[in-house]
Amino acid sequence: MQKLSFASGSKLAKPTDKVLIFLMLSPAVVLLVAGSLYPLIWIFRYMFYTFDGMRPPRFVGMENFIRIFTRDPWFWSSVRNTFVYAGGKLLVTIPLAFLLAVILNKKMLGRGFFRAFFFMPTIVSVSVMSLIFYFIFNTYNGILNQLLIRFSIIPSPIEWLGVQYAMFSAIVIAIWGAIGNYMVYFLAGLQSIPRELYESAELDGASESQTLMRITIPMMGPVLQVVIMLAILVSLRGYESILVLTGGGPSARTEVVYLYIFRQFFPMAEAGAFISQFGYGSAVAFVTSVIIGLITIFYLWWSRRMNEVY
Amino acid sequence: MNSKRITIRLMTYFFLLALAVFTVFPVLYAVLGAFKTNAEVTLGGTILPQTWIFTNFPEAWTNANFARYTLNTLYTCVFTTIGSVLVASMSGFVVSRKTFWGKKVLMGAILATMFLSVGAITLRPLYVLMLRLGLHRSLWSIILIQVATSQGANIFLVSRFVSAVPKELDEAAHIDGANLFQIYRMIILPLITPILGVVGLFAFRYSWNDYVLPSIFTMTRESMRTLTVGVVSLRYGESAAAQWNLMLAGASIAIIPMLIVYVIANKQFMSGLTAGAVKG
Numbered sequence: 001m002q003k004l005s006f007a008s009g010s011k012l013a014k015p016t017d018k019v020l021i022f023l024m025l026s027p028a029v030v031l032l033v034a035g036s037l038y039p040l041i042w043i044f045r046y047m048f049y050t051f052d053g054m055r056p057p058r059f060v061g062m063e064n065f066i067r068i069f070t071r072d073p074w075f076w077s078s079v080r081n082t083f084v085y086a087g088g089k090l091l092v093t094i095p096l097a098f099l100l101a102v103i104l105n106k107k108m109l110g111r112g113f114f115r116a117f118f119f120m121p122t123i124v125s126v127s128v129m130s131l132i133f134y135f136i137f138n139t140y141n142g143i144l145n146q147l148l149i150r151f152s153i154i155p156s157p158i159e160w161l162g163v164q165y166a167m168f169s170a171i172v173i174a175i176w177g178a179i180g181n182y183m184v185y186f187l188a189g190l191q192s193i194p195r196e197l198y199e200s201a202e203l204d205g206a207s208e209s210q211t212l213m214r215i216t217i218p219m220m221g222p223v224l225q226v227v228i229m230l231a232i233l234v235s236l237r238g239y240e241s242i243l244v245l246t247g248g249g250p251s252a253r254t255e256v257v258y259l260y261i262f263r264q265f266f267p268m269a270e271a272g273a274f275i276s277q278f279g280y281g282s283a284v285a286f287v288t289s290v291i292i293g294l295i296t297i298f299y300l301w302w303s304r305r306m307n308e309v310y
Numbered sequence: 311m312n313s314k315r316i317t318i319r320l321m322t323y324f325f326l327l328a329l330a331v332f333t334v335f336p337v338l339y340a341v342l343g344a345f346k347t348n349a350e351v352t353l354g355g356t357i358l359p360q361t362w363i364f365t366n367f368p369e370a371w372t373n374a375n376f377a378r379y380t381l382n383t384l385y386t387c388v389f390t391t392i393g394s395v396l397v398a399s400m401s402g403f404v405v406s407r408k409t410f411w412g413k414k415v416l417m418g419a420i421l422a423t424m425f426l427s428v429g430a431i432t433l434r435p436l437y438v439l440m441l442r443l444g445l446h447r448s449l450w451s452i453i454l455i456q457v458a459t460s461q462g463a464n465i466f467l468v469s470r471f472v473s474a475v476p477k478e479l480d481e482a483a484h485i486d487g488a489n490l491f492q493i494y495r496m497i498i499l500p501l502i503t504p505i506l507g508v509v510g511l512f513a514f515r516y517s518w519n520d521y522v523l524p525s526i527f528t529m530t531r532e533s534m535r536t537l538t539v540g541v542v543s544l545r546y547g548e549s550a551a552a553q554w555n556l557m558l559a560g561a562s563i564a565i566i567p568m569l570i571v572y573v574i575a576n577k578q579f580m581s582g583l584t585a586g587a588v589k590g
């Protein structure tokens with residue numbers, strides 16, 4: 001795989017070129033500064049403040065961080081929930097997507113249709129579909145319980161969005177939306193493996209499982225490493241689906257950390273006081289980013305051997 | 311041996327079919343539900359409508375304001391798509407072909423913002439910024455933020471594609487007296503349309519399906535809502551319990567156009583996902 005790099009220009013830019021370079025880059029630079037850098041700087045500043053958006057901000061030093069580390073069990077429980085959510089999603093999605101990619105990489109009847117079907121959930125709106133799932137998972141008039149009861153799989157309705165199963169349901173939706181995405185990544189990876197390897201394995205009389213274990217998986221190492229890193233980042237950050245499905249409830253059972261950040265910005269009515277905490281939210285967002293950064297670094301260290309194709 | 315192979319094949323197909331049902335069912339259920347009466351939807355228990363009702367769509371369209379939401383979504387989507395393609399193609403071209411002061415810093419900043427995500431709290435400074443610019447009452451606030459937050463990946467994608475275009479073409483045009491912008495417009499742009507199609511498609515999908523940003527920015531302005539915001543708000547609406555059929559009709563209005571785009575361009579969607587990453 002090629003490293004991220006940019007071809008350097010052929011000659012030194014001429015004066016008119018310099019003006020044009022500046023003009024042509026300016027939209028991107030303005031959007032970068034206003035849309036991405038400015039909010040970051042804002043957060044770096046206000047994480048040391050108390051600020052509710054109405055009264056003037058008040059400098060409090062490290063107080064927000066002290067609160068995170070000593071007096072905010074909700075934050076840490078949301079971090080735990082995030083690990084359960086992301087872990088559950090990844091443990092099912094990655095192997096399943098890989099299996100689908102291996103199956104659908106061979107010539108078979110209906111291959112194009114199956115690929116199109118599995119990728120389809122990534123096309124439709126996460127929020128709208130979470131609302132549909134909310135409807136499907138409904139305890140009494142939801143179609144899921146009704147079907148399960150009709151086929152005598154369960155005796156009485158299950159509270160899919162209740163305390164016990166809400167996280168499970170949220171994970172199912174996340175898996176539903178993610179399989180096709182990773183299947184396509186893996187399909188592209190599989191197609192980059194040289195045909196000759198498979199041909200010589202066939203000549204040597206290798207079985208299908210041997211080919212999979214000895215050729216496909218090792219050759220996919222670098223792709224797997226990058227894709228799993230992306231998957232970890234995306235699943236740790238996901239909250240839109242849960243926001244619509246349960247709003248973090250019941251009893252904060254499905255409150256993931258980015259939803260917790262969202263609720264510092266936009267507290268929900270059921271939480272009682274309707275006061276935004278921009279300062280504290282900034283500190284929480286900062287600590288969360290550091291945690292996720294550490295996880296990424298740990299993962300890259302742990303998975304470093306995957307990058308060596310042998 | 312042969313019968314074993316057939317069993318494996320049959321099991322594979324059964325597995326694929328079961329998963330296909332799992333992926334397609336929720337979408338199909340929503341669309342079919344849009345043709346049921348409200349009583350049938352509320353009671354549940356059916357997949358196909360007992361009697362097909364066609365009044366949900368016009369009712370959602372006029373009474374639940376979905377005509378307005380659709381218009382807002384289309385407007386936002388079209389300009390986010392055009393903006394993304396313009397910004398990414400210009401910057402991607404310049405970045406790929408030219409060296410200039412501060413290039414490393416710029417690329418580093420773009421890469422950093424792609425991997426760093428601090429969550430919804432950034433919506434506060436962005437909202438205040440739009441307020442100062444006087445854009446908080448306009449869909450342009452949403453358009454600009456959507457273009458800004460997705461431009462990083464697009465610029466990388468385009469710049470890689472431009473790097474594959476032979477430099478001799480630029481040089482020939484340069485000798486003929488074309489300036490940088492003319493080279494971009496007459497030489498590069500026509501040659502990179504495949505990747506711009508991908509960038510546009512992904513920008514369209516992102517804008518069409520985005521929820522948190524438009525829901526915050528249209529909080530006090532119902533007339534600015536997009537489809538996703540409109541559909542979800544029916545869940546929290548005062549008469550929510552009575553309007554499941556409208557919600558499903560609205561959901562279908564939000565889903566079906568994207569599905570049509572997908573049927574037309576599913577190859578581009580799938581290849582676009584990996585165009586930048588894997589085929590380095």
